Amino acid sequence: MSHAIGALAIVAAAGWLAAAGVAGLGAMRRPGLRVGALLSGAGGAAAATCGVLLAVHGGGTTVQLGAGPVGGAVFEIEPLAAPFILLLGLVAVAIALYAPRYHEPGQGTALYLAVYNLALLASLAVLAAGNVVTFLVAWESMALFCYLLILRHHRRAGVAQGAFLFVALSEIGFLMIVLAFAILVTQTGTLDLATIAERSAHVHAGWRSAAYALALCGFGFKAGLVPFHIWLPAAHPVAPADGSAFLSGLIIKLGVYGIALFGFTLLPGGPGWWGLLTMGLGAISAVLGILYALMERDLKRFLAYSSIENIGIIVTALGAGMTFTAYGQRAIGAFLLIVALYHSINHGTYKTLLFLEAGVIEHAAGTRDLDRLGGLIRRLPRTAVICLIGTVAIAALPPLNGFVSEWMLFQGLFQGFRISSHLVGILIVIAGALIALTGGLAINAFARAYGIPFLGMPRSGPAAGASEFRQPVAGPALLAGACVFLGIGAPLVLTALDRVARSATGLDIRSELLVPKLTVIPAHTDFSGFSPTYLALFMVAITAVPILIFLAGRPLARSRRPPVWDGGILSFKPRMQYTATTHANPVRVTFEPLYRPSVHVERASDDPAGRSGPVHYRFQVTPIFDRYLYRPLTRFVRALAEFARPIQSGDVNLYLFYVFVVVLIAYAVYAT
Amino acid sequence: MAFWFYRGVRKGIATTRYPKTVDPWTRGLPGPPAFHSSRLTTAVADLLTRGCPAGALAREDRELVVDLGRCTGCGRCLVLGERAVVRSGEFLLATSDRAALTKRVPIRGDREAFDGG
Amino acid sequence: MAVDERDRELDGLSAELRKRALALFGRSLHIRTVDTGSCAVCESEIRLLAAPHYDLHRLGFFFTPAPRHADLLMVTGPAVRAADNLLLKTYDATPDPKAVIAVGACALGGIYLEDSLVHGAIDRVLPVDVFVPGCPPSPLALLQGLLVAVGRLEERVRALSLDLDAGRAG
Numbered sequence: 001m002s003h004a005i006g007a008l009a010i011v012a013a014a015g016w017l018a019a020a021g022v023a024g025l026g027a028m029r030r031p032g033l034r035v036g037a038l039l040s041g042a043g044g045a046a047a048a049t050c051g052v053l054l055a056v057h058g059g060g061t062t063v064q065l066g067a068g069p070v071g072g073a074v075f076e077i078e079p080l081a082a083p084f085i086l087l088l089g090l091v092a093v094a095i096a097l098y099a100p101r102y103h104e105p106g107q108g109t110a111l112y113l114a115v116y117n118l119a120l121l122a123s124l125a126v127l128a129a130g131n132v133v134t135f136l137v138a139w140e141s142m143a144l145f146c147y148l149l150i151l152r153h154h155r156r157a158g159v160a161q162g163a164f165l166f167v168a169l170s171e172i173g174f175l176m177i178v179l180a181f182a183i184l185v186t187q188t189g190t191l192d193l194a195t196i197a198e199r200s201a202h203v204h205a206g207w208r209s210a211a212y213a214l215a216l217c218g219f220g221f222k223a224g225l226v227p228f229h230i231w232l233p234a235a236h237p238v239a240p241a242d243g244s245a246f247l248s249g250l251i252i253k254l255g256v257y258g259i260a261l262f263g264f265t266l267l268p269g270g271p272g273w274w275g276l277l278t279m280g281l282g283a284i285s286a287v288l289g290i291l292y293a294l295m296e297r298d299l300k301r302f303l304a305y306s307s308i309e310n311i312g313i314i315v316t317a318l319g320a321g322m323t324f325t326a327y328g329q330r331a332i333g334a335f336l337l338i339v340a341l342y343h344s345i346n347h348g349t350y351k352t353l354l355f356l357e358a359g360v361i362e363h364a365a366g367t368r369d370l371d372r373l374g375g376l377i378r379r380l381p382r383t384a385v386i387c388l389i390g391t392v393a394i395a396a397l398p399p400l401n402g403f404v405s406e407w408m409l410f411q412g413l414f415q416g417f418r419i420s421s422h423l424v425g426i427l428i429v430i431a432g433a434l435i436a437l438t439g440g441l442a443i444n445a446f447a448r449a450y451g452i453p454f455l456g457m458p459r460s461g462p463a464a465g466a467s468e469f470r471q472p473v474a475g476p477a478l479l480a481g482a483c484v485f486l487g488i489g490a491p492l493v494l495t496a497l498d499r500v501a502r503s504a505t506g507l508d509i510r511s512e513l514l515v516p517k518l519t520v521i522p523a524h525t526d527f528s529g530f531s532p533t534y535l536a537l538f539m540v541a542i543t544a545v546p547i548l549i550f551l552a553g554r555p556l557a558r559s560r561r562p563p564v565w566d567g568g569i570l571s572f573k574p575r576m577q578y579t580a581t582t583h584a585n586p587v588r589v590t591f592e593p594l595y596r597p598s599v600h601v602e603r604a605s606d607d608p609a610g611r612s613g614p615v616h617y618r619f620q621v622t623p624i625f626d627r628y629l630y631r632p633l634t635r636f637v638r639a640l641a642e643f644a645r646p647i648q649s650g651d652v653n654l655y656l657f658y659v660f661v662v663v664l665i666a667y668a669v670y671a672t
Numbered sequence: 673m674a675f676w677f678y679r680g681v682r683k684g685i686a687t688t689r690y691p692k693t694v695d696p697w698t699r700g701l702p703g704p705p706a707f708h709s710s711r712l713t714t715a716v717a718d719l720l721t722r723g724c725p726a727g728a729l730a731r732e733d734r735e736l737v738v739d740l741g742r743c744t745g746c747g748r749c750l751v752l753g754e755r756a757v758v759r760s761g762e763f764l765l766a767t768s769d770r771a772a773l774t775k776r777v778p779i780r781g782d783r784e785a786f787d788g789g
Numbered sequence: 790m791a792v793d794e795r796d797r798e799l800d801g802l803s804a805e806l807r808k809r810a811l812a813l814f815g816r817s818l819h820i821r822t823v824d825t826g827s828c829a830v831c832e833s834e835i836r837l838l839a840a841p842h843y844d845l846h847r848l849g850f851f852f853t854p855a856p857r858h859a860d861l862l863m864v865t866g867p868a869v870r871a872a873d874n875l876l877l878k879t880y881d882a883t884p885d886p887k888a889v890i891a892v893g894a895c896a897l898g899g900i901y902l903e904d905s906l907v908h909g910a911i912d913r914v915l916p917v918d919v920f921v922p923g924c925p926p927s928p929l930a931l932l933q934g935l936l937v938a939v940g941r942l943e944e945r946v947r948a949l950s951l952d953l954d955a956g957r958a959g
Contacts, residue, residue: 562881562882563878563881563882565855565856565857565878565882566878568874568875568876568878568879569875570874686841686842687841687842687843687844687847688842688843688844688929690843690929690932690933691932691933691936691941691942694929695929698927698929701927703923704922704951705951706951706952706953707951707952707953708953708954709952709953709954709955710954711954725900726894726899726900726924727899727900727902728899738951739898739899740922740946741894741897741898741899741920741922742894742897742898742899742900742922743894743899743922743924744894744899744900744924745923745924746924758953760951762945762946762949763923763926763927763929763930764929764930764933764945764946765921765922765923765926765930765945765946765949766919766920766921766922766930766933766934766937766938766944766946767919767920767937767944767946767947768918768919768920768937768938768944769947770897770912770917770920772944772946772947773897773920773922773946775949775950775951777951777952778952780954
């Protein structure tokens with residue numbers, strides 16, 4: 001079995017490498033584009049199968065290439081990476097189905113697809129890395145390839161800036177990750193991850209905490225935790241739709257993988273404050289993410305902020321899991337780890353779906369601006385259905401996968417009373433309350449994000465002319481099916497994840513996770529339980545019965561259809577509808593102290609008699625983190641650079657003097 | 673809060689008892705005119721016809737036709753008609769028959785003048 | 790279809806039938822006001838009906854914004870032609886049996902004569918059941934109109950004479 005896992009991983013890697021080559025050389029023409037996508041999809045299928053087998057089997061495998069710690073690469077595929085490998089495969093297959101119809105064949109597309117497949121390869125390498133050097137090299141390659149990915153349309157406005165923010169924050173994060181690994185490597189004396197995990201218990205507690213804190217921040221940059229998140233809303237809108245889907249669906253999960261790696265594998269058994277810090281960051285990210293999402297008019301920026309929100313939820317689950325484990329509730333700790341992994345897969349699935357559909361909408365209607373869309377449900381019917389499934393999933397409505405994972409998270413958080421420390425229990429309750437707030441706001445946000453573009457009347461000409469002809473459907477449809485399966489088939493998925501958690505925490509909670517009759521329970525039989533499968537069946541039945549009654553009774557009940565009472569107006573105009581801006585107004589007004597908006601109103605004249613004429617209203621949310629955190633930091637760094645500038649005066653004589661001084665010092669040091 | 677309750681109780685019920693009784697202050701409400709037909713001359717009738725802004729008064733041969741539906745209670749006819757026109761004090765004028773709102777007042781003032789009054 | 794024919798029958802209910810139907814509403818009547826271009830003073834008086842001094846709720850009358858819930862339409866204004874669509878849609882949306890009260894001098898044909906902008910009187914557009922003159926009619930006059938419409942009060946104007954010298958020999 002482990003041979004199969006290793007072989008599948010190699011097949012996936014080879015597939016993506018081949019796809020990169022084929023696409024890079026051949027995607028100037030449509031057949032080349034299709035073959036490249038086919039290879040990419042084949043690689044994805046192999047990766048997905050590898051992930052599933054890994055989760056089901058529960059044991060890892062090792063692949064070694066080359067020689068020596070620096071000259072070669074060591075891959076160790078551990079079960080903790082299984083959900084992420086599965087997600088990688090699924091995303092790759094979906095995007096492979098989507099790309100041929102989305103991209104136009106050409107030079108730019110060829111380069112883009114080559115880079116994308118290399119990014120897939122690099123992500124697999126990160127997940128499969130068994131050795132610190134492999135990990136770091138794979139991580140940097142992944143970041144580099146994603147940077148190139150974002151730069152696809154580099155001549156358009158905002159692209160260069162978004163890509164720059166991505167790479168800048170990625171590098172800061174990378175620095176912190178390198179430091180974290182450096183601490184561990186120097187303290188344990190080995191580069192091999194498995195050995196570090198074994199020896200980390202003997203490392204001094206201060207070093208362990210420093211390593212974990214650095215890892216949390218470093219991986220937090222990639223994951224998009226607040227306050228490390230500002231690259232997400234800048235980079236996602238400007239990348240092509242499948243690039244944004246890849247970023248949001250997979251790359252930010254690599255940040256989560258990193259935090260889980262440090263928290264559960266490399267440095268297990270940390271003190272409670274690690275978990276509380278992680279949980280706190282996660283909860284704040286969740287709330288702030290959805291609050292900023294509600295103010296967005298650009299569909300892709302909205303989805304980017306929603307990704308921040310969901311990452312917050314995942315990291316909250318991780319942090320709470322670590323807290324419960326630290327305070328002795330190991331079963332709930334393992335349960336919450338399972339929740340985090342499950343929600344990662346779920347979010348990857350539906351966020352990828354939504355980004356892909358955002359791309360379809362952008363191509364069909366010509367705009368991403370919610371206030372210019374409308375009525376797409378008639379013009380893009382299949383897209384509307386698929387998007388609805390994705391929206392119901394992400395809004396955590398039953399019976400889909402988002403509901404199951406958020407239910408499980410809440411059930412885990414509600415058991416904070418089992419911890420003996422009251423303070424910690426209260427903090428967990430506060431985190432639960434924040435997550436509940438985000439759940440409510442998320443429903444509002446996604447009702448807006450689905451209702452405004454799809455329902456009602458088109459708010460602009462291009463939206464009225466949208467057409468589904470030749471738009472990609474298969475990729476998003478696959479993901480929609482996956483959402484449904486992950487929700488209804490949750491017992492199956494959770495069984496597999498339990499094996500993953502067993503290898504990570506050493507605890508098998510199968511009997512405390514699933515009871516017979518397909519019911520999920522949160523690690524304790526006396527707390528609560530529900531069955532996603534039966535719930536789904538019940539919901540189908542409860543919807544079918546009234547429909548059947550209606551259909552059966554239709555010939556008997558005579559009815560007539562008078563015109564609907566519409567208030568007596570002559571006709572409906574698109575401008576009579578809600579816009580995205582007004583839909584979110586209650587939230588805007590309530591949270592105004594957070595948004596600190598700058599509002600600018602311009603009218604023809606302030607004299608009441610001269611007031612007829614257009615009124616211009618501009619509302620802008622103040623970017624707090626940009627202005628109050630990053631700008632002062634960059635100013636400080638520039639000040640330092642200015643201070644150090646005289647060293648590089650450009651004068652050759654001064655440089656020769658430096659060389660002379662260094663030689664003197666070297667002579668003095670080595671001569672003694 | 674209690675203060676307003678007691679104040680209200682002390683002042684009593686302010687609601688009108690209509691339709692059992694009609695409030696006495698309504699006698700001063702503006703409404704259609706009433707005529708002294710014995711003082712109404714043809715000349716005055718013509719003056720009133722020209723002067724009514726709502727078109728409620730019209731002289732038809734020896735009768736002044738008053739359309740109560742059209743009357744706005746402006747009071748111009750009271751000024752123009754002097755002794756012949758007074759306030760009627762009527763304001764409860766609802767009906768299901770539009771024609772019932774058309775009243776005819778005979779012009780008898782001319783005959784008096786003829787009789788040498 | 791048979792259903793449409795029955796509809797047309799109901800639309801053509803005779804005045805007598807309508808009166809008897811309205812008598813059923815004598816204890817609880819829902820009123821919907823329609824403004825076809827009035828100066829809004831009639832609306833002020835109508836609004837006063839719900840105030841504590843006149844209190845039409847004690848008589849069983851209620852205002853409703855939805856014509857689908859209404860039994861009676863209280864129409865003000867001189868039936869401006871631009872409001873035709875509105876007036877007819879509201880009338881069609883009100884289910885049978887229904888009644889129409891025309892309120893105010895404008896609605897009864899005063900001030901505004903028929904021309905290209907106005908019909909002049911409501912009864913040129915809709916069948917009107919009760920006419921309430923006044924400019925504006927006082928809330929008591931409105932109450933009288935409502936009670937006459939549901940048959941709880943007798944009309945007074947039929948017996949009214951404007952000739953104060955009527956009994957004298959002339």
